[in-house]
Amino acid sequence: MNDSEPRDFIRKIIADDLESGKHTEIVTRFPPEPNGYLHIGHVMAICLDFGVAAENGGRTFLRLDDTNPGKESPEYVAAIKDDVHWLGFDWEDRLTHASDYFDRLYASAVQLIEQGVAYVDSLSAEEIRQYRGTLTEPGRNSPYRDRSIEENLDLFRRMYAGEFADGEHVLRAKIDMTSPNMNMRDPAIYRIRHVPHQNAGDKWCIYPMYDYAHGMSDAYEGITHSLCTLEFEDHRPLYDWFLDQLQPEHRPRQIEFSRLNLAYTITSKRKLKMLVDESIVSGWDDPRMPTISGMRRRGYPPQALREFVRRAGVTKKDKLIEMGALETCVRDVLGDAAPRRMAVLRPLKVVLTNYPEDRVELMEAMNHPANPDFGTRELPFSRELWIEQDDFMEDAPRKFFRLKPGGEVRLRSGYIIRCDEVVKNDRGDVIELRCSYDPDTRSGTGTSDRKVKGTIHWVSREHAVDASVRLYDRLFNDANPNAAEDVHSVLNENSLEVVAAKLEPSLADADEAVQFERLGYFCQDAQDSRPDALVFNRIVTLRDSWARLEKQALESQVS
RNA sequence: UGGGGCGUAGCCAAGUGGUAAGGCAUCGGGUUUUGAUCCCGUGUACCGCAGGUUCGAAUCCUGCCGCCCCAGCCA
Numbered sequence: 001m002n003d004s005e006p007r008d009f010i011r012k013i014i015a016d017d018l019e020s021g022k023h024t025e026i027v028t029r030f031p032p033e034p035n036g037y038l039h040i041g042h043v044m045a046i047c048l049d050f051g052v053a054a055e056n057g058g059r060t061f062l063r064l065d066d067t068n069p070g071k072e073s074p075e076y077v078a079a080i081k082d083d084v085h086w087l088g089f090d091w092e093d094r095l096t097h098a099s100d101y102f103d104r105l106y107a108s109a110v111q112l113i114e115q116g117v118a119y120v121d122s123l124s125a126e127e128i129r130q131y132r133g134t135l136t137e138p139g140r141n142s143p144y145r146d147r148s149i150e151e152n153l154d155l156f157r158r159m160y161a162g163e164f165a166d167g168e169h170v171l172r173a174k175i176d177m178t179s180p181n182m183n184m185r186d187p188a189i190y191r192i193r194h195v196p197h198q199n200a201g202d203k204w205c206i207y208p209m210y211d212y213a214h215g216m217s218d219a220y221e222g223i224t225h226s227l228c229t230l231e232f233e234d235h236r237p238l239y240d241w242f243l244d245q246l247q248p249e250h251r252p253r254q255i256e257f258s259r260l261n262l263a264y265t266i267t268s269k270r271k272l273k274m275l276v277d278e279s280i281v282s283g284w285d286d287p288r289m290p291t292i293s294g295m296r297r298r299g300y301p302p303q304a305l306r307e308f309v310r311r312a313g314v315t316k317k318d319k320l321i322e323m324g325a326l327e328t329c330v331r332d333v334l335g336d337a338a339p340r341r342m343a344v345l346r347p348l349k350v351v352l353t354n355y356p357e358d359r360v361e362l363m364e365a366m367n368h369p370a371n372p373d374f375g376t377r378e379l380p381f382s383r384e385l386w387i388e389q390d391d392f393m394e395d396a397p398r399k400f401f402r403l404k405p406g407g408e409v410r411l412r413s414g415y416i417i418r419c420d421e422v423v424k425n426d427r428g429d430v431i432e433l434r435c436s437y438d439p440d441t442r443s444g445t446g447t448s449d450r451k452v453k454g455t456i457h458w459v460s461r462e463h464a465v466d467a468s469v470r471l472y473d474r475l476f477n478d479a480n481p482n483a484a485e486d487v488h489s490v491l492n493e494n495s496l497e498v499v500a501a502k503l504e505p506s507l508a509d510a511d512e513a514v515q516f517e518r519l520g521y522f523c524q525d526a527q528d529s530r531p532d533a534l535v536f537n538r539i540v541t542l543r544d545s546w547a548r549l550e551k552q553a554l555e556s557q558v559s
Numbered sequence: 560u561g562g563g564g565c566g567u568a569g570c571c572a573a574g575u576g577g578u579a580a581g582g583c584a585u586c587g588g589g590u591u592u593u594g595a596u597c598c599c600g601u602g603u604a605c606c607g608c609a610g611g612u613u614c615g616a617a618u619c620c621u622g623c624c625g626c627c628c629c630a631g632c633c634a
Contacts, residue, residue, distance in 0.1 A: 008572095033634050069632060125632055134630055136561045182561040182630050189633035210634050234563050234629050258565080258627090269634095293625050311582060313572055315565090318627055322570050325583050335596060401594075410592055442590065455592045518593045539610065545595045 008314035010255055014052055015227060023224045026058030029096075029550040030084070030091075031065045031214065032078035033054040034198065035268035037284040037291040038083045040326075044309045048227055049181045050089040061221050062091035067098050067213045069197040073377040077198065083292035088302050094221075098213045098351050099199040101220055105208045106160065109171060109189060110217060113152045118189060119145055120155040121172045128170070130351040131177070132185050138178035139185045145174065159192055166192050173212075175241065183238045187211055187444075215239040219248035226254045230316060260312055261320045265290040266481050278342070280491065281475075285527070287497050287537050288475045298426055298472070299523035299539035301337070304329040320480060330540045334513055334521045338376055339367040342412065342457045343503040343536075345469060349432045349461065353415065355383040363443060365413035377506055379416055383545050384461040386502045388518075391456040392433060394422060399549070401453035403433070410455040412517060416441040457517045464502035467534035471497040472524065503534070513539060 017023045028490055030049040032038060038046075053060040062084060062100065066072045084091070093465035112118035114406035121144045123131065133139030147155075169188035179185055189212045196202045215238075218226045226239075233256045243251055261267060267290060268269040275281045275289070284291050287298035295305065308329040313323055317466040342365075355546035361381045387403070403409045408418045415437040439452055475481075507514070508531070513523040519540040 064633070071633075121632095129630075130630075132630055134561085137630095138561090139630090170634095182562080185630085188632050193632085207632095209632080214634085230564065230599095231628055232634090236563095255609080256564085296632080311571075311623065313570075317565055317572090319571065322584070325570070328583060331595090340593075367590085369593075399594095412592060416592095416593090418572095451592090454594080457593075503625085515595085518595070520579050520595095542593075544594075549594085 008257075009316075010048070010225070010227060010257060010314055011052055011055075011526060013255065014056060016430045017224070018056060023444060025224070026053050026056040026151065027060070027103070027222050027224045028058065028227060028298040029063045029218065029221060029223050029495070031061075031063040031217075033065045033068070033072065034074075034080060034447055035071040036066070037079050037293055038269050039269070039272065039292065040262055040265070040290045040295070040305075041259050041267040043084075043087065043292060043305050043310055044314075045227070045229070046084060046087055046089060047306055047309045048257070048314060052225070052227075053488050058224075059094060060089070060091060060092040061096055063217060063221070064095075064199070065098075065129070065210070065214065065217075066095045066197070066199055067208055067210055069193060069207060069551045070199075072186070079293060083296075084303060086296055087292065087305060092399045096217075096221065097199050098208075099197060101213070101217055102200060102204055103215060106206075109208070109212075110153065112158065112173070112189070112245060113149060113156060113171075116149060116250075117174050118152070118171055119147050119174055120152050120159070120169050122155075122169050123184075125167060128188075132182070133177070135182070140459045141177050142186070145186070156190075159190070159206050160204075162194070164192055166194055171206075173238075173241070175238075181237060182236055183211070183235050184186070184241070187238060190457060204490050211235055211238050211548060212242055213253070215242050215252065216246070216248065218252035218254075219243065219246075219250050220242070222250045223252040224250075225306060226252045228254060228256055229259045230256045230318075232256055244549055249444070257314050257414075258316050258318055260309065261318070261480070261482060262290060262326065263320055263322050263479045264476050264481065265323070266324075266476070266487065268482060271482075271487050271554065273488065275475075287525075288472050297537070298527055299537055300330050301333045301513070304333040307332070323474065324426075326539050330521070332541070334515065336371075336538065338513045338515045338521055340365075340369065340511070340517050341504055341514045342379065342459055343467075343469075343501055343505055343519065343522070344386040344388050344457065344464075345499050345501045345516075345519060346389040346394060346457050347459075347502045348389045348430065350385045350387050351432060351434050352383050352385070352437045353420065353434050354436045357383055358402055359383065361442075363413045365443075366508075379413060379504055380460045380463040382460045382462050385458045386461055386464060387433075387456055387458050388409075389430075391428065392419070399554075402456055403435075403454070410441075410452050411441065411458045413435050413443045414458065415439070415443070415448060416452055444497065457519075459502045459504050461502075463505050465505055465534065467501050467503050467507070468535055469499045469501040469522070469536045469538065471538045473497075501536070508534065508538075515542075518542065 007059050017040050019539035030051045050060045076470050096400050121142045131140050170188050172186045175184045177185045188556045190206045194205045239254050285297045361382050362378040391402040417435040417437045421434035425431050473495045475495050477492045481490045484490045521539040522536045525535040
């Protein structure tokens, strides 16, 4: 670890606790509820939980917080494990469930009753709500609040035994119905739910609530620092209350930090699930989704995600981070790691009129311009080529230094060509360019030091491989769709565009992320790509200052 | 109008009484067979506002304003 690295407030607390001798080992936990897939917000928590422990030689538990059966499933458990591993973290033998502790939790609940600080309430859910009061008015005690310990014990045992229907009774902590903190107004500890559990099966029909189960699970595991997001700040007094009452061997400390929100995306499991259920996206792993599995399928490298949250920092201030910050991290990693290739997304035919019909040359091309270790490859070059439609303009502005009538351009790793003739169809669309090449300008031969301003990519028509390429855009039009009452109203209808592309031959078996030169980073879609029907995802575009200039020019015309 | 948090440049974020780091973005420029990368340079931040304490305040005090969270038998 770099000592000069500025430390966030949590890391400072931990360093202090180590220095003061309060703790000799740091133990943390990442505790997702298996009711959905992990997303970019969880990446933050994962990196923090596993990060601070690892930095201090400590341990981290992956704990599935499965106290609410019916919403949780093994599918989500499997996905969570998969995602954490992929991100680069290892819980080793410390995979646990809140449900692993149901027996101890039950015994401790009995203890709370015996201590006279928990009681069985027989009010309905609606009545309890009314008795709770409001934000500005105190609540009132339930008429069942003063039941005897014996009666409470009996009722709770019978709740456990399955003698009651859902909702008939609930076990509550006896704290203070007039507390200004709503969480302290006799919160529920156990509720009846005749529903099988994803891990415990049908053994139980009463289940502990989060506030009770979470803190005690932390204690059982010897968690020293229980890190969670800001909305649990109000729960901390309750977290501490359970520890005070039950005096477990270990006493964890809850510390809260702000969640990470990404602009133009949502990080609500409920809303993400809605996108999946309504088939607005293809699944939890749709490459447009901010889920870890979506970003993985999209082609984001795990290092980029980790770097992104590192740059974001850990504070208590609400964050809404620009998408560009994430994309920069992705480009940073891929820029070094991805081999270069050539592909044409929107093909325009070019015929080199002075190039022999049956001739094929193999052009040597660098796989990485800055790193010779990547080696070279050979690209077939022939009379008929594909170039990008965007790389030709009939009435080009002065600053456009790609191909234009009468103009010259360099074909990357190939020759300099000149556009002699523009061929159009009946509708006036440009359908072919007739060009001539300069034989003295073959790349790498050094027989000519002629320079032209522009260099464009290309693919030999005869040797090109077809592929379907998916171009992704943000899922929402609003910078903060989390705040929108209806996500449908802020959906970007054009978040996916599919294009029939022409690839250089070597791309047929690309098994890693590559850069399509001048276009961006791409990878084969792990789900849908097949050898006879290639499908590529655009991970992220390259930074494009030309596009930016064009956009500015357009805007200045309008205004 | 109860309670709990948070307010430093467009977005993040250091800084805890001595005169405002850094990253991303932006805007210039250089190199370049990717308009990429890389390299330089680029910000008058009324440190939410107003008072106060002090030789000196983003840092301490008081008052105000704004934003977020809480009334699940969800987590």
